[in-house]
Amino acid sequence: MTLQEPTNSKSISIVVAGSGGAGAMTTGNTLFDSAAKLGWHGSLTRTLGPQIRGGEAAALLRLTSEPNTGPDDYYQVMLAIDWKNVERFAPEIPLRPDSLIICDSGAGDVPEVIAQSGAKIVQFPIAKAAKKVKKGRPNMVALGILAHLTNIPEVLISETLGQKLGAKGDQVLQTSLATVAIGRELAADMKVLASIETEPLKKGDHWIISGNQAAGLGALNGGIRFVAAYPITPATEVLEWLAPALPEVGGVLVQAEDELSSINMIIGSSYGGVPALTATSGPGLALMIESLGLAVAAEVPLVVVNVMRGGPSTGIPTKSEQSDLNIAVYGLHGDAPHLVLAPLSVEDCLFCLQWSVYLAEAMQVPAIVLSDQMMGQARAVISRPTPHDMVAKREVAHDPGDNYQRYAVTESGISPMSIPGIDGGQYTADGLEHSPSGLPSSQTEHHAEQMDKRLRKLTRFDYADHWADISGDGQLAIITWGSTTSAAQEAVARLQQNGVHAKLIALRLITPAQPGKMAAALIGIDKIMVIEQSHSAQLFGFLKAHYEFSASIKTFHRPGPLVIRPGEIVNQIQEWS
Amino acid sequence: MTLQEPTNSKSISIVVAGSGGAGAMTTGNTLFDSAAKLGWHGSLTRTLGPQIRGGEAAALLRLTSEPNTGPDDYYQVMLAIDWKNVERFAPEIPLRPDSLIICDSGAGDVPEVIAQSGAKIVQFPIAKAAKKVKKGRPNMVALGILAHLTNIPEVLISETLGQKLGAKGDQVLQTSLATVAIGRELAADMKVLASIETEPLKKGDHWIISGNQAAGLGALNGGIRFVAAYPITPATEVLEWLAPALPEVGGVLVQAEDELSSINMIIGSSYGGVPALTATSGPGLALMIESLGLAVAAEVPLVVVNVMRGGPSTGIPTKSEQSDLNIAVYGLHGDAPHLVLAPLSVEDCLFCLQWSVYLAEAMQVPAIVLSDQMMGQARAVISRPTPHDMVAKREVAHDPGDNYQRYAVTESGISPMSIPGIDGGQYTADGLEHSPSGLPSSQTEHHAEQMDKRLRKLTRFDYADHWADISGDGQLAIITWGSTTSAAQEAVARLQQNGVHAKLIALRLITPAQPGKMAAALIGIDKIMVIEQSHSAQLFGFLKAHYEFSASIKTFHRPGPLVIRPGEIVNQIQEWS
Amino acid sequence: MIDMISCEQIAPKTSPWSATDYKSKLKPIWCPGCGDFSVLMAVTKAMEALQLAPKDLAVVSGIGCSSRIPAYTSCYGFHGVHGRSLPVAAGLKAARPDLTVLCTGGDGDGFSIGGNHFMHACRRNLDITYVVMDNQVYGMTKGQASPTTAPDWDNPLTPGGTGISPFFPLVIALAAGANFLARGFSGDPEGTAHIIKQAIEYPGFSFVHVLSPCVTYRPEQKEWRNMVRPSPVEATTDSARAARRLMTDDGFNIGVLFRGDRQPFNLHHGASKAASSYDFGAQFEI
Amino acid sequence: MIDMISCEQIAPKTSPWSATDYKSKLKPIWCPGCGDFSVLMAVTKAMEALQLAPKDLAVVSGIGCSSRIPAYTSCYGFHGVHGRSLPVAAGLKAARPDLTVLCTGGDGDGFSIGGNHFMHACRRNLDITYVVMDNQVYGMTKGQASPTTAPDWDNPLTPGGTGISPFFPLVIALAAGANFLARGFSGDPEGTAHIIKQAIEYPGFSFVHVLSPCVTYRPEQKEWRNMVRPSPVEATTDSARAARRLMTDDGFNIGVLFRGDRQPFNLHHGASKAASSYDFGAQFEI
């Protein structure tokens, strides 16, 4: 698996903004799905306020001719159905003088935070025009305008809307299409900004999937058959995707009373031999910390998907940040080695989760998987994935013999695990320190040998080349992780076009650290830039603690919710060169 | 405050071992208290099994002529009342050929784990001799033997036993003293091993106090007036000392249903303006993690004393380890800057806790104080402490004015805090990200400025020279923390005698890191050895992440329960030189 | 809608504090029509009736739509983490018995993740009033089942329903030892205000269970206004009788349902000595 | 001591499994005379009576003296963290409905830190049996008050007593929806074994509250053997009647006290398709 390098590709980024109920998300999603039917790649994220209904909302789309799920530097088009509360998220929508702002002529002046970009402003009587159709809505006028600008044919818009409306039937569809047509008319004189010509797509060649759905599917493919759930933004969709899927394969999802319960439920299931998972976000992960330590000590495999949001505390639940690395790596009390992994993109949620299940089961250890709001809730176009054969396969003591030792001190550090039902394999799993046979012990030697064993099983394991995605080459290396990867990827490609050569190391395996592999990857590198979305540069600190770097090393970091954009990375690197 | 350097001092280390009910602890404590009356310094720790009653137990004493609460390299005397389960803790009791093993001639062979030390063995009919006195107990015979060997006069033993027995009355005392006398007789021919001549002590010049008691007293002196409690080994004594003390000063202790509750109770109290604390150990701290993040975000000062024990998970509850540094520093989700401190000795629990309360209150931030089982449950002789004037003094918005902003962005990062009851100071404390006035906000600028402010208040604060205790000088530096400090201190003194000069930096303030002060302390240093009791070298990793070292740096670490002894440090350093 | 509790004048017109004085200027994030608007109104009306200065009132909550309420008042507020409002309120009340402490939240916050604190708060019996806005759903996380949700309510997390029989908050509170139990309905803010007023006045832990519809995820709850009725009998002081009543109650009887006679938690306050005058060192002297 | 439950032969002599087959060789850490020894005996006798193979039995617990029990049996054991035994048991039973799952622990573990899981386990009604050894104290941490401790019991952490009225586990369990309720006494291992046997056999969540003295921190509990008596009435199936009985009960009536008729939690098990044959991808196709 290597990173794609999207150079010479077409790309257009569009914001659709509007206050609650204005339907900006519907406009954005319909445009995106229709574009995908035409052969566009790209992704759609959203920014929204804390309100359940109403409140500000914006759909942030990027359409690309080549696979790319990262952000661009700015938006070429902003379409505002209205201007309500736009100042709350204006910094998340960079505009430039060459951007185009399309807005309702009746919605008042363009707010200063937007107008100051110097972008060209085009006003249409959006709301008024919508009224020409009975029950016509302004957001459909907006859709028409954008469909014109992106050259998306009516038939695809109609197909997409038809699928969405489904049972609601023809009447609404006709109203919508008529309103969309009015939007097209309004914009008829405008230049088309982006168009794409592709071979007709084969059904199923491409998927539209969110990172949270991909995480659910990856987990299922990896062998997860039990899930305990406590809802939390922005992780709920992982659980809600798994809820109807699990029973299809003989699995179960149980809603727990809280995260203390959900983590212990999955420990119970996994102890019983059934691979288990839960999904949560920062506050929930914090509540699971004690019992994650139990899973480490008792050697019970499990997977926790943590979809990161702005912290600390309740923080900013609806927005993204890469600031749970520390708690995931270091949060457990005592010395408690475990796995921490992170998908690198929406698409990688699929692979990374499947791999995580595989690793956790193989090593009888908990794995914390750090996804984030950005990729978790993004909808992206991906190529139909090819199945992996990594499936949970625990080393089971099928024939435990006479003196079965659950925590036998083995060379690999992995001790064959008995499962309830196996005759003669009875033992007591324990969070107390124990002897090889599992009896509680406070003896120095038992403690030392079990601590060594629990660490050894992680450090000796062969992670092949999945530990990181490495691409490009040069004397400068970028190290990054998570959803920041795609921007870094695009930055490397752009630098290449400017004649600057850089290597990108995107870490999928956070712990255990892989100093040997890293050293090999850094041969010939004399500068390293570490890029991440956290206030305290958590990845940077982690790398300094667990790796040796002879090259000079710098950090580029900032907290959420602003995403790190490719142009910023390019600038950082060019300034350093 | 600088470290004492105990060279040329007398010292004797003694183990009293016996199975449950044998009374080994009584023997040890009585000997220790009597010795202290005579002018000895030193400390008494214990090792014991998981049993509530019965089970193996040993009192580990060290008597020193100068103040010193650390361990020696080995025990000069081991007195075994019986040999039951001694193999469970034998590695914690290093003996040498010049050690003396005293045991009951009726207790069977000296177990191989003990005998292999090559120590001289002296057998007495301890149990049989005890029977000469009606209701006489073997542990009192043992006491007599040891009193003889340490030259402790009968009058002091009698005084100590009298104080302990108290109301139980004369009869038991007479029995005990008669039995002690038999022990003295048995040992009459043996050479006295250690004796001390001092000026008669003035009443109150010296205290015997445990680290847990000292922590409680320090907290009270710092201004703590509310405590929420959930018992856990080995922290319970902090709470149990505070329980009767608090009402004496108008304070309250409430027993909570769990640690989730206790941490939130102290948040409530502190929000109400009453300085608050709780004490716990690893598993409890893990449960408090989510709400510690709340205290960071809402800027509510509080103190959590975490008395470390063997981890991970339930681990080894009765034994010491320095392995909760990571969770204390990095455990919170999101970027959540807070204080982490650690006392350096039993005595320092007093100062460190008082300082922690002061700092937490001054900066409106939670402080996690990392004590450990070793110092928490050790009883030590300390000089009567001189009172400090550091007392909780929060910056209160007494006169909030018209547009009070609870989270005003100030230069110091500290925002005057209103307290319920202050008119016009009403605000809502929030774990959601917020604007300066405390209204929930997911805006980029608010997040950035509050994150900066919360970090700034910690990094700009003046910690004077309390951040570390620094002593000695040379080209080699030892960096250590917590209860390992006293061994390092003794090692430095011994090295000095061998002509090797080393500097000791014992960290009292773990976070925020003090890179400027550290750099100044390390001028002229070309080698650094980091010493700690953890399997994964947590302090070492922390230092590498948060400090820059130009000197070459090495780690000497191992997990609990074995304490790190001065001779080991001396060896490590001499091997490196 | 039925005429709930007789609309007695709960605050004299000349009083210095009016209900709106207890409201902040912050616009609630709630959906139009959400029951919580009326609960906020009831709370402020109860405060008006009691004429307590906002500076001496603290409103504590957890996380959820309903838990947003503190910042919508002009009192001291504490918006903590999910499920932990009662411990915060307990610590505050124990340390500051002079304050009036109102704890608020939702059914998920109070009965699911916060269920243990709920039971133990009832037992501990500090003089706190706990108002739960029950909409039988997790509103804030977009519509999953809470402990009070019917077992067959279909939703994305437990398709076809949880299959678990619902939790009866008043029964649990009684079993756990709460001292004052009442049920209110957001559709009747005047009546609910009157109940909350009595709850605050009553010594010890008072629990007010308020039916407060979620119009977005449980639109069928709009029907509640046709289902509620004033409790046909007077509040009892007998816990066994209350138990029988509550166990057979259909969940729609509104009013004060139980008044217990337990003494509030004794805080052992009132030590006379200052820290400095008390010599804690003596016990350690050799 | 009174003659508890008529000593019927609970296992035929010829059976393949005897009570001692369910005991491990590990020596308990308990103090001599601790009630938990007899509870261990009762558990193994119940297992003998049921003739379940140790390999198909799982004993799950939290932390405390009582929670040490799993390793003293020869079954599969799980000794988790303090207060979380019931969720572990729930996950195990939900994932492996073929196993017999016994959950065990103490009053602190189950009713203080674990109180929320206790309530929700009662509601969820998985087919688990929960045996709590109640000694009205935290034994393992050397003698502090638990939720079931009398308010005036003096101890180092709450000198003079907590001042909080005790928690009635059976009342709470009933209110929360438990399906089978019983009280046992460790001084009568035969009777307790018989109760545990019935509890295991009963479908859904069964709760057995066992009075089990702590001779070290509550030596006065040795008196319990003179205070217990067989419940004078038959177990009821009516929850309102059970509520009245339990609320007026003095805590010393021994026997099965309630049998409910709720269906155990439906796990929706038994899907026919294998993962590979189900195409989850179709929903994502463009």
Ligand SMILES: Cc1ncc(C[n+]2csc(CCOP(=O)(O)OP(=O)(O)O)c2C)c(N)n1
């Ligand atoms: C520890 C933790 N887990 C989960 C969440 C997510 N969460 C926020 S509110 C909520 C449920 C709220 O339901 P309820 O208390 O009934 O309030 P409502 O929104 O219905 O008023 C949940 C699960 C969280 N914030 N913190």
Ligand SMILES: Cc1ncc(C[n+]2csc(CCOP(=O)(O)OP(=O)(O)O)c2C)c(N)n1
């Ligand atoms: C999270 C956590 N908090 C506290 C403890 C300390 N602890 C161990 S056992 C126990 C109480 C046990 O009481 P109970 O369940 O009644 O068991 P008993 O010892 O009386 O049988 C406590 C508080 C712990 N192990 N973990």
Ligand code: SF4
């Ligand atoms: S989602 Fe429901 S509970 Fe939340 S604000 Fe909207 S109507 Fe109210």
Ligand code: SF4
């Ligand atoms: S302390 Fe009490 S509960 Fe624990 S083993 Fe001893 S007698 Fe039993």
Ligand SMILES: [Mg+2]
């Ligand atoms: Mg709700």
Ligand SMILES: [Mg+2]
């Ligand atoms: Mg107990």
